[in-house]
Amino acid sequence: MHSTVNNLFLYNQLNDSQASNSIDSENTQTLPFLDSLACPACNHSKASITIQAEKLRCTQCETEFPLCICGEQAIPWIFEQPNLNLLEWKARLNGFLHINQLEQQRLKDAQKDKRLSKTGLKRINKLFNAKKQQVEQVLELLLPLNLVDQDSEQLNNSINELLSKVPKVQGLDSYYNNIFRDWAWDNGENQQLLDAIDNVLEDLKQLGKILTIGAGAGRLSYDIHQKYSPSYSVLLDINPLLLFSACQAIQGNEFTLNEFPIAPLNKDSFIAEQICCAPEGVQQNIYYMFADGMNPPFKAKSFDTIVTPWLLDIIPQNLKDYIPRINACLAIGGSWLNTGSLAFFHKNQAWCYSEEEVIELLEKSGFEILSVKRCTIQYMHSPLSAHGRMENVFTFHAKKIKDVVVPRKYEYLPDWIKIPSKAIPKQYEQEIDSSKHLLQAQVLGAIDGVRSIEQIGELVAKQYNLQTDEATHAVRRILADYCEEN
Ligand SMILES: C[S@@+](CC[C@H](N)C(=O)[O-])C[C@H]1O[C@@H](n2cnc3c(N)ncnc32)[C@H](O)[C@@H]1O
Incomplete structure (x- = not known):
C-alpha cells in the first residue's frame, strides 16, 4: 500500500513536470466530429456538446466532459458520469500498481533464495528491474488522464449516484500485449488483419468518415486510414492505456514499454523493453475518443463506415440489441466492417450466436450483406514467446439499407442497484x-x-x-x- 502511494506521488511529479499537458485552444478546435456527439448524460434529442472554457459541455444538461491532452490531440471523455468513470480508472490504476508491487515483493524474496543458480538469479534480477520500470512507463503513458486534477465537488455528486460503471472485466492491462502486436512485434499479424478487411471491401474505396469501436491500441484503424485516406477516422475505446498508446504512436511519438512474454522461449526472453512506434509515421485526420461503445454517444447517421475489430463476442449485451445501435450511427448506404472471432462468453447460450444467425440478425436489422469471408490468421504470437495461436476470423462487410428501431439504452446495472430503496429480486444463482x-x-x-x-x-x-x-x-x-x- 505504502509503495502504491509512492507510485501515485511519482505520477503527480510527472504530471507537474509535463508542460505540454495543458489545454491549448488549437487542440480543441480541430475535433471535426464534435457536431456528431450526443450527450450520454441526458440523451436529450436537442443536446449538443460544445467547447466552453476549455471543457466540453452539454447544451441541455450542462454536464461537463473532460478533455485529455495527449500531444497535439485533445481527446474527449464522453461518459454518462464522466467524473465517476475517471474515478473508476483511477481505482484500476491503483489495482494495477498494487499487483505490480506484490510482484516486486515476490521477486525481492526470490532474490534471497540460495537454491537459485546464477542464471536463475540473473532472470529474477532482470524481472525485478523490469517490473519497477513498468510502473514509470505506464504512469507516463497515463499522464494525459490528469488524475490529480479532478473537481472534488463534482466527484462527490457523482459518487452519490451510481448510474453506470466500467465493466469489471476491463482492467487497465487487459489487452496489454495488443500494444506490442500493434506497434512493436512487426510479425505480419497486422497485415493479415488488414488483408481480411481488404478482402471483404472488394471495390469500395471511399470510406468517408470512419468510426472504430473498441479500437484498442489502434493499429487496424491506422492501417485502414493509411490505405484508404478517409475524410477522418475516430478511434473509440474505454481503456486509457490502449488509446493513449494509439495516440502516441500515430502522432509519431516513440514510447518504451516492457513486455513480459507469456511463454518465454529462453532466459533472454522473459522481458523485452519494446520501443513502440508507427511504421509509416504520422497520420493526419485521426482522432480519439473515450466513450462507452455499448451505447455509442453519436447523433443518428454520423458515420459512413464503422469498424468493429474483435469486439462482437466480448460485449456484455445481446448482439441482437447491439446491431441496431451500430445501424443508428451509420448513414444510409454506409458500411459496417467487422472482423474477429465469434467466441461469445455469455452464460445464456441463447445469446451465443452461430455465424449464420449473426447474418440473419444483420439482415433483420436494416443491413444488406455484401461480403462474408473466413480466413485463418496468426494471433498474438510474440516473437519472444512459445505461445501464440491461429484464429479463423469471421469478417463481413454489411451495407446499411434502412433505419431500424433502436432498443432502449444498454444498462450495465439493474434498477435495484441504481435505486437503493428498491426490492432486490431473488435469483437462483x-x-x-x-x-x-x-x-x-x-x-x-x-x-x-x-x-x-x-x-x-x-x-x-x-x-x-x-x-x-x-x-x-x-x-x-x-x-x-x-x-x-x-
Ligand atoms: C478484444 S479487444 C480488441 C482491441 C482491438 N480492436 C484489436 O483488435 O486489437 C476489445 C477492445 O474493446 C474495448 N472495449 C471493451 N468494452 C468496451 C466498451 N464498452 N466501449 C468501448 N470499448 C470497449 C477494449 O478496451 C479493447 O480495446
Whole structure:
C-alpha cells in the first residue's frame, strides 16, 4: 500500500513536470466530429456538446466532459458520469500498481533464495528491474488522464449516484500485449488483419468518415486510414492505456514499454523493453475518443463506415440489441466492417450466436450483406514467446439499407442497484453463490489458531445437520482451495 502511494506521488511529479499537458485552444478546435456527439448524460434529442472554457459541455444538461491532452490531440471523455468513470480508472490504476508491487515483493524474496543458480538469479534480477520500470512507463503513458486534477465537488455528486460503471472485466492491462502486436512485434499479424478487411471491401474505396469501436491500441484503424485516406477516422475505446498508446504512436511519438512474454522461449526472453512506434509515421485526420461503445454517444447517421475489430463476442449485451445501435450511427448506404472471432462468453447460450444467425440478425436489422469471408490468421504470437495461436476470423462487410428501431439504452446495472430503496429480486444463482460463500466465511471465521480441521468439521456438522465425516471433508476442501488461491 505504502509503495502504491509512492507510485501515485511519482505520477503527480510527472504530471507537474509535463508542460505540454495543458489545454491549448488549437487542440480543441480541430475535433471535426464534435457536431456528431450526443450527450450520454441526458440523451436529450436537442443536446449538443460544445467547447466552453476549455471543457466540453452539454447544451441541455450542462454536464461537463473532460478533455485529455495527449500531444497535439485533445481527446474527449464522453461518459454518462464522466467524473465517476475517471474515478473508476483511477481505482484500476491503483489495482494495477498494487499487483505490480506484490510482484516486486515476490521477486525481492526470490532474490534471497540460495537454491537459485546464477542464471536463475540473473532472470529474477532482470524481472525485478523490469517490473519497477513498468510502473514509470505506464504512469507516463497515463499522464494525459490528469488524475490529480479532478473537481472534488463534482466527484462527490457523482459518487452519490451510481448510474453506470466500467465493466469489471476491463482492467487497465487487459489487452496489454495488443500494444506490442500493434506497434512493436512487426510479425505480419497486422497485415493479415488488414488483408481480411481488404478482402471483404472488394471495390469500395471511399470510406468517408470512419468510426472504430473498441479500437484498442489502434493499429487496424491506422492501417485502414493509411490505405484508404478517409475524410477522418475516430478511434473509440474505454481503456486509457490502449488509446493513449494509439495516440502516441500515430502522432509519431516513440514510447518504451516492457513486455513480459507469456511463454518465454529462453532466459533472454522473459522481458523485452519494446520501443513502440508507427511504421509509416504520422497520420493526419485521426482522432480519439473515450466513450462507452455499448451505447455509442453519436447523433443518428454520423458515420459512413464503422469498424468493429474483435469486439462482437466480448460485449456484455445481446448482439441482437447491439446491431441496431451500430445501424443508428451509420448513414444510409454506409458500411459496417467487422472482423474477429465469434467466441461469445455469455452464460445464456441463447445469446451465443452461430455465424449464420449473426447474418440473419444483420439482415433483420436494416443491413444488406455484401461480403462474408473466413480466413485463418496468426494471433498474438510474440516473437519472444512459445505461445501464440491461429484464429479463423469471421469478417463481413454489411451495407446499411434502412433505419431500424433502436432498443432502449444498454444498462450495465439493474434498477435495484441504481435505486437503493428498491426490492432486490431473488435469483437462483444468488442462492447457490450465497450458500457457497457463507460456508467458506464460516469455516474461515472459525479459525482461531487452536481449532483443527476436525473440530471445525464438527461445528459445521452440528450447524447443518450433516455427518461429521462429510462436514470434515467439506471443510478440508474449502481450506485446500483457499491455500491454493493464496
Ligand atoms: C478484444 S479487444 C480488441 C482491441 C482491438 N480492436 C484489436 O483488435 O486489437 C476489445 C477492445 O474493446 C474495448 N472495449 C471493451 N468494452 C468496451 C466498451 N464498452 N466501449 C468501448 N470499448 C470497449 C477494449 O478496451 C479493447 O480495446
